[in-house]
Amino acid sequence: MTLLYRDEPYDRTAEAVVVESDPGGIRLDRTIFYPSGGGQPGDTGALRWDGGEIRIMDTRKGADLVQVGPDVIHVPAEGAALPPPGTKVTLELDWERRHRHMRMHTTLHLLCAVVPGAVTGGQVGADKSRLDFDVPTGSLDKEEIEEKVNSLIEGDHPVVERVITDEELAATPDLVRTMSVKPPTGSGMVRLLNIGPSDMPIDLQPCGGTHVARTGEIGGVQIVKIENKGRQNRRIVLALRD
Structure with missing residues (x-):
């Protein structure tokens, strides 16, 4: 299957051919639908064909998906x-x-650039999103974090993908910010998301989700709340202002 969303995340429609079809799910030869993973929900939408149409309620990775x-x-x-x-x-x-989801997911990367500590979990949502951080010492200032994230958004920085080898990732373990999700390896190449200049990125880490092309497209965000989820774990919940 060709994963069109990887290279063309702004495509809203596409043509495909049904490979398998049963009540449990439909497999196609190509798709623009992102399957649930990495904290980002699966896409919804519709399939239309000559004489019929069907709602797609979710998109998931197959049971045999490596x-x-x-x-x-x-x-x-x-x-x-x-x-x-x-x-x-x-x-x-x-x-x-x-x-x-694209705007939210990109915002969470900016949050990583602002908040110190490893990421212990997260979830992208259309209305609210969150990241959990391992914060050994000190407290997090809600207003300060919101101001810094919105400043990065207003900077309208480019958001691009880069590719490195498994060996390069192994040699630079600091690229991996998440403790709960390991980046996919084994194919020889790993996709990175780079926000800002390539020689001095604002955020650079493995990610296979979908994102906007520039931070300015996100619009304003607000930090809804910061919760204590353990001795060192802090949950930051944010929302888009529109």
């Missing part, structure tokens, strides 16, 4: 008529939801 594999399952609405294998379909994303 970390570098391309198996993606499009979960159909319960009881809906399914397109048989070989059917040519048009994929249509719920774009507003996806775009909010």
